[in-house]
Amino acid sequence: MEDATDVIALTRRLLRFDTVNPPGDEAACARDLQGVLDAAGFETELRPMGEGRANLLAYLGDGSGAPLAFTGHLDTVPLGAQGWRHDPFAGVIEDGRIYGRGTTDMKGGVAAFVVACIREAEALRAGPGVLLLITAGEETGSDGARALVAEGGLRRPGALVVAEPTANRPLAGHKGALWLRVVTTGVTAHGSMPERGVNAVVGAARVVGKLAAFGFNVAPHPVMGAPTLNVGTISGGMNINSVPDRAEIGVDIRSVAGLDHDALRENLTQFLGDEAQVEVLVDLPPVWTDPAHPWMRRVAGAVEAVTGEVSRPESVSYFTDASVFTPAFDGLPTVILGPGEPGLAHQTDEYCEIGKLHDAVDIYARLISDWAGQGEDRT
Numbered sequence: 001m002e003d004a005t006d007v008i009a010l011t012r013r014l015l016r017f018d019t020v021n022p023p024g025d026e027a028a029c030a031r032d033l034q035g036v037l038d039a040a041g042f043e044t045e046l047r048p049m050g051e052g053r054a055n056l057l058a059y060l061g062d063g064s065g066a067p068l069a070f071t072g073h074l075d076t077v078p079l080g081a082q083g084w085r086h087d088p089f090a091g092v093i094e095d096g097r098i099y100g101r102g103t104t105d106m107k108g109g110v111a112a113f114v115v116a117c118i119r120e121a122e123a124l125r126a127g128p129g130v131l132l133l134i135t136a137g138e139e140t141g142s143d144g145a146r147a148l149v150a151e152g153g154l155r156r157p158g159a160l161v162v163a164e165p166t167a168n169r170p171l172a173g174h175k176g177a178l179w180l181r182v183v184t185t186g187v188t189a190h191g192s193m194p195e196r197g198v199n200a201v202v203g204a205a206r207v208v209g210k211l212a213a214f215g216f217n218v219a220p221h222p223v224m225g226a227p228t229l230n231v232g233t234i235s236g237g238m239n240i241n242s243v244p245d246r247a248e249i250g251v252d253i254r255s256v257a258g259l260d261h262d263a264l265r266e267n268l269t270q271f272l273g274d275e276a277q278v279e280v281l282v283d284l285p286p287v288w289t290d291p292a293h294p295w296m297r298r299v300a301g302a303v304e305a306v307t308g309e310v311s312r313p314e315s316v317s318y319f320t321d322a323s324v325f326t327p328a329f330d331g332l333p334t335v336i337l338g339p340g341e342p343g344l345a346h347q348t349d350e351y352c353e354i355g356k357l358h359d360a361v362d363i364y365a366r367l368i369s370d371w372a373g374q375g376e377d378r379t
Helices: 007-015 027-039 103-119 121-125 143-151 200-212 261-275 294-307 322-328 354-373
Strands: 043-048 054-060 068-073 097-099 130-135 159-162 176-185 228-236 246-255 277-284 334-336 351-353
Touching: 007 027, 007 097, 007 103, 007 354, 027 043, 027 054, 027 103, 027 130, 043 143, 054 121, 054 143, 068 103, 068 322, 068 354, 097 103, 097 354, 103 121, 103 130, 103 351, 103 354, 121 354, 130 143, 143 322, 159 322, 159 354, 176 200, 176 261, 200 228, 200 246, 200 261, 246 261, 261 277, 294 354, 322 334, 351 354
Parallel strands: 068 130, 068 159, 159 334
Antiparallel strands: 043 054, 054 130, 097 351, 176 246, 176 277, 228 246
16 A cells, blocks of 8 residues: 555555546545545545545644635546557656656646645644645536535635646636537528528638637736637538538637626627527636735745745636635635646646655645644735
């Protein structure tokens, strides 16, 4: 059995579970991790969310105040069509790196905060402690996080660490995601008599042109930059010799802090007019915490003490479960900070540097110790 206080051993242990999403199958991995945390004295709760799937909650503290929260997900993206140099579920170690699906995104990050919490367990028992929110289904739109919030009964933390891949740079936020299905409709007819029908695919082509010209009419965020819109998919028609009466366009909007999704969707609907109907598929708001916030400055200090790197205000374009948890907990200060390499997420031959995993444990341990020692001025 691997040593639960060794971040490399725990990362390899988590990697051995195939949690590719879809279908996910995170429950077995979550139960195994629950056993690790139970043995360390944590209060744990496994919350099922369908066949073979589950979220894991863990808490250690004396209830004297709001805990520090850590979150990470256990599901991974598919392996892709290309072959891997190493078994993606074996955790092969080579040249100071550990290889496997989820090393970077983000079982390495989960292992790092679990190890840090176990190492600091004695201190945690005598203070506000930590809350671990370990989720399923993040890769398909934060399904697990949304389920946890909808079910309720969560302790309310005072700050949140999201262990997504940042190469141990503390990030103040990330863009939001608004995924839309844009539908055009028509009238079907025989392909030899198109004049008798109304072609929904032709209508979709016009709509795609309009989408390419859509302007957000907002100033770029000083750190996040400008919002973006990408037409990711288009489909329509049943067969080549019929006039299609329905077409669908998949739209991926990445929003910035200050951009309201309801207003944005309404503006886009009005912009397209009667040519299309707009349906929301995923609605995850942007996350932003002022880097000058006292707790964010302490996070930056912990990172500098371990890595020697001076932080600067940064954000990322990908979304995280913070899009669900941060607003659910009244906009608590949130940092995205994890050992994985951002450029390797979802890539073939994904790996995480062993040195960064050890550094992440040390950074998280400092944050835990700082939280325990700040009294009522933690944030």
